[in-house]
Amino acid sequence: MMTPFTASPGDEGEALPSVKPRSARTWLAFVRNRTGLIGIVIFVGFVVLGLLAPVIAPGNPATITMHIMSPPTAHYWLGTTAEGQSVWSQVIWGTRPTLVIGFIAGALTTALSIIIGVGGAYNGGALDDVATMFSNIFIVIPGIPLMIVLATYLHHAGTVAMILVISATGWPFGARVLRSQTLALRKRDFVQAARLTGESTWGIVQRELFPNMISLIVANFLSTIMYAIGAEVSLQFLGLGNINTVSWGSMLYWAGNYQALAFGAWWWIIPPGICIALVGGALALVNRSIDEIANPQLTSAPKRGRLHRGGTGS
Amino acid sequence: MTEPEGVPILSLTHVSKTFFSGRRSRIDAVRDVTFHLYPHEIVCLVGESGSGKSTTAHLIMAMETSTSGTIRYQGQDVARLRGRSAHRQYRRAVQMIFQDPYASLNPVHTAGYTIGRPMEIHHSIASASQRNKAVLRLLRQVDLTPPAEFYYKLPYQLSGGQRQRVAIARALAVQPALIIADEPVSMLDVSLRAGILQLILQARDEAGVTFLYITHDLASARYIGDRILVMYRGIICEEGMADAVINGPQHPYTKALIEAVPNPEHLEDGGTVDDTVIPSHPSAPASPGCPYYALCPVSVAECQQNLPDWTELSGKHRVRCFHVADARHGVKT
Structure with a gap:
């Protein structure tokens, strides 16, 4: 019937079978999930494009030539700007600042959300009150106008200033979501159980709470990148960033400035627009697939005949 | 089981706990509770919901502090544990099994992790490979076989009874002297209850663990308990050997x-x-x-x-x- 509680010699030889580590299985799940795969391929494609810019479009993208407002030709694949710059070259090089600012601002914003949201909710009391008050204040301040004011104040914001402005206005939404999730988890029995086995506070946050929130945190991170890219493009389009750097936002700014649309120069406006939409769409797709993967109950509809194969009842 | 004797492992002396909500509302959850647990016995705390039995468990686990009275574990006042190591020692010596196995296991951790983690925290077993062996042995002991397969199971892949077995294995992992079992079978199918009760008896007989078994169910109390404490609205109104209380109850x-x-x-x-x-x-x-x-x-x-x-x-x-x-x-x- 049952194994006696005293150790029997046979147990000593028992060893664990090797199983693929959790992280490997997660990546495999991503590849299997078509939505996620498409998103990752598009996003990674843009990252590669940015990295390989010197190879794909050699030369300075800001170089001025005599061929102004040229429609797409064999030489200028995507035509030229009013200053005779190659749009192809600008789109490729413009990937770099856009993604870098999006990624760093997204990471910083998420970190702020975690510290303020999780920290406040887990500790409770006055700390939570203060954290909630700040989130509430920041959440009612309209983001874009505040960003415009801050960016104007910082006067043609450089990369660092741009990242700080986006992070300062972007954190409260994530903080509130993570706070409510922390509050819901904190009172659960398994958190109590971990405390009763002697787990430290940091151990509980790290080992019991975070794994349950990781999909939320990653989803939050990805949407923050989308938000950051959108915010960055808007600021540059409004001429509040550094208009002399080549990025998708500044391309749109100059296109607007030279009234590209009035001259019928669609090739100047549509490529950066499509790129922004593609990056945003790719992140949204990855986000959706994370939700599917992180909730194993939702996706693991077992294949026929494998239902509860290991279950023996008790 | 013979009558309790020797030095009590856990003593509650005139313990009371009052909750205040607002200015007027006051609930005496636990009133003047005194009892002693002796080594290797299973004591059942029987009462209806709201009788204060779970509050008593929380007081013993130092999740709440008592309003008055003292709780002593092997002579040491639980409310006056000072310093990290004293707390750790107490956590290692006194474990708890929760009522709801669907809530007490973290959905993202495998059974193996859940059982092995307490050993890791308390360094009771030094090397990772020794720890794995100990976890596999525990899985076998709580009848989750083949253990190597259950090691990697996540809670959602387990039935309620299997989950409760994992929770029991977790409680046993650091070889505690005392386990507080808060209605461990009330959420389970009736057909699974006997198996869990058997497991508790076995842990007592073979690992020498003392149990405070909290329940509202007299039948399981009679089945498993050496002694029974009957609790009603905060007070213990009757206590005695299980058979004596069931066969000759005195309190109305x-x-x-x-x-x-x-x-x-x-x-x-x-x-x-x-x-x-x-x-x-x-x-x-x-x-x-x-x-x-x-x-x-x-x-x-x-x-x-x-x-x-x-x-x-x-x-x-x-x-x-x-x-x-x-x-x-x-x-x-």
Whole structure:
């Protein structure tokens, strides 16, 4: 019937079978999930494009030539700007600042959300009150106008200033979501159980709470990148960033400035627009697939005949 | 099991816990509770919901602090544990099994992690490979076989009974001296209960663990318990060896509780189920006296005024009731 509680010699030889580590299985799940795969391929494609810019479009993208407002030709694949710059070259090089600012601002914003949201909710009391008050204040301040004011104040914001402005206005939404999730988890029995086995506070946050929130945190991170890219493009389009750097936002700014649309120069406006939409769409797709993967109950509809194969009842 | 003897492992002396909500509302969850747990016994704390039995568990686990009274574990005051190592030692010595196995296991951790983690925290087993072996042995002991397969199971892949076995293995992982089991079978199918109770008995017999088994179910208390403590609205009204309490209840509440259990033998005799159910939330105002006085068929005026003291009966059987006390002293009521 049952194994006696005293150790029997046979147990000593028992060893664990090797199983693929959790992280490997997660990546495999991503590849299997078509939505996620498409998103990752598009996003990674843009990252590669940015990295390989010197190879794909050699030369300075800001170089001025005599061929102004040229429609797409064999030489200028995507035509030229009013200053005779190659749009192809600008789109490729413009990937770099856009993604870098999006990624760093997204990471910083998420970190702020975690510290303020999780920290406040887990500790409770006055700390939570203060954290909630700040989130509430920041959440009612309209983001874009505040960003415009801050960016104007910082006067043609450089990369660092741009990242700080986006992070300062972007954190409260994530903080509130993570706070409510922390509050819901904190009172659960398994958190109590971990405390009763002697787990430290940091151990509980790290080992019991975070794994349950990781999909939320990653989803939050990805949407923050989308938000950051959108915010960055808007600021540059409004001429509040550094208009002399080549990025998708500044391309749109100059296109607007030279009234590209009035001259019928669609090739100047549509490529950066499509790129922004593609990056945003790719992140949204990855986000959706994370939700599917992180909730194993939702996706693991077992294949026929494998239902509860290991279950023996008790 | 023989009668308890020796030095108690855990002692509660005049422990009370009062919760205040707002200015007026005051709930005496636990009132003047005194009992001792001796090594290697299984003591059942029986009571209906709201009787304060879970609060008692939380007080013992130092999740709450008592309003008055002392809780001593091997002579050491639990409320006065100072420093990290003292806390750790207590956490290692006293473990808890929760009622709901669907809530007490982290959905993202495998059974192996859940059971191995306490060993890791307390460094009870140094090397990772030794720890894995110990986890596999525990899985086998709680009858989750083949253990190597269950090691990697996530909670959602396990049934309620299997989950509770994982929770028991987690509690046993650091070889505690005392386990507080808070209604460990009440969320499980009736068909699975005997297996879990068997496991608890086995842990006591073979690993020498002392259990405080909290339940509202007299049948399982009788099955598993060496001694029974009956709790009603914050006080322990009767205690004694399990058979003595079940077969010869003295307190009017205990009597009503035992009569409320449907008895199939009576049905065969043509009788009906006794429906003199005890109202779960009698509207009796909080009084300094016996909490059962309003419902008690034999209550006297004194019952409302004062909390009766213990009346010792034969053996370890004792009751908190004026009626019983008077009867023993030959006074007619």
